[in-house]
Amino acid sequence: MDEEPDLARLARTFGDPTRLGMLALLMEGRALTAKELAYGTGVQPGTATAHLRRLQEDALLGVARQGRHKYYRLATPAVARAVESLMVVARPVRVVPPRRQPQGALAEARYCYDHLAGRLGTGISEALFIRGWLRVEGERWELTADGERWCVDFGLDPAALRRRRRRFAYPCLDWSERCDHLGGALGAALAERLEALGWVARQKGTRVVTISAEGREGLAREFALTLRGSEEML
Known part of the structure; x- marks a missing residue:
């Protein structure tokens, strides 16, 4: 049976403002926790978890464990290129930057x-x-x-x-x-x-x-x- 990319599902995933905002935050190259991604996109942690699950299901995010915490980052350079392409044609949107972590x-x-x-x-x-x-x-x-x-x-x-x-x-x-x-x-x-x-x-x-x-x-x-x-x- 032939298969082809499910562009409609991917478009729906990208089309959600919260999920797209999370991907934009991760474009900096730093891995972020679910709490930081929730804070950065202005949603509750429970809501963020559902969005992160969808992004993982569609192979847009990777996750790494460090002690008790999970850190999310873009899954591949191809995801970054896709987000960059959308940024070229999209109108600017204000986002809240994630808080920086320990200094000193x-x-x-x-x-x-x-x-x-x-x-x-x-x-x-x-x-x-x-x-x-x-x-x-x-x-x-x-x-x-x-x-x-x-x-x-x-x-x-x-x-x-x-x-x-x-x-x-x-x-x-x-x-x-x-x-x-x-x-x-x-x-x-x-x-x-x-x-x-x-x-x-x-x-x-x-x-x-x-x-x-x-x-x-x-x-x-x-x-x-x-x-x-x-x-x-x-």
């Missing part, structure tokens, strides 16, 4: 298990993609040929890391930035290397990471990343 030292730079998170972790991950050193391979991340060479030059051993009994590299959702940072053996090794260089250090008894003056210079040089130092975060 923990959001600036911290450890997520054994890899770096916060603005530090997500900034480094973004730089690795911009420089063409990292690429997406399905649900995992992988080094490009240039990325392999950069790792060796930076003091990392990708071949040895792949022999470890853990995933090599994968996206880990950052709870404060709401976008992905680098997890896995590669993420852990990169964090260890930055510590060995004296660029970052873990504060005793916490997950907060401080950045030295040398580290600020190195991060700017290596990743075009500008972050505050420890004296500014404390």
Whole structure:
């Protein structure tokens, strides 16, 4: 039996102002909770849940769990392109931006298990993609040929890391930035290397990471990343 896209259903899904508003909020690239999407579109949490279920059923949203919370984001780049196309022809509409999440030292730079998170972790991950050193391979991340060479030059051993009994590299959702940072053996090794260089250090008894003056210079040089130092975060 032949099948064809159910454009009528998809049009009804897009046509609801609340659902379209949720998709527009997620165009920023940050993952948001159901409560934030409800707040941003001016509906009650129960109503938001029903809309989110419809968006998931139509494969427009993906969801990731982080502890007790669920975070929603656009399912694929194709969804983003579809929303962008609608934005080109649509009249402007006022939306309430979602509230920002925790600020300060923990959001600036911290450890997520054994890899770096916060603005530090997500900034480094973004730089690795911009420089063409990292690429997406399905649900995992992988080094490009240039990325392999950069790792060796930076003091990392990708071949040895792949022999470890853990995933090599994968996206880990950052709870404060709401976008992905680098997890896995590669993420852990990169964090260890930055510590060995004296660029970052873990504060005793916490997950907060401080950045030295040398580290600020190195991060700017290596990743075009500008972050505050420890004296500014404390």
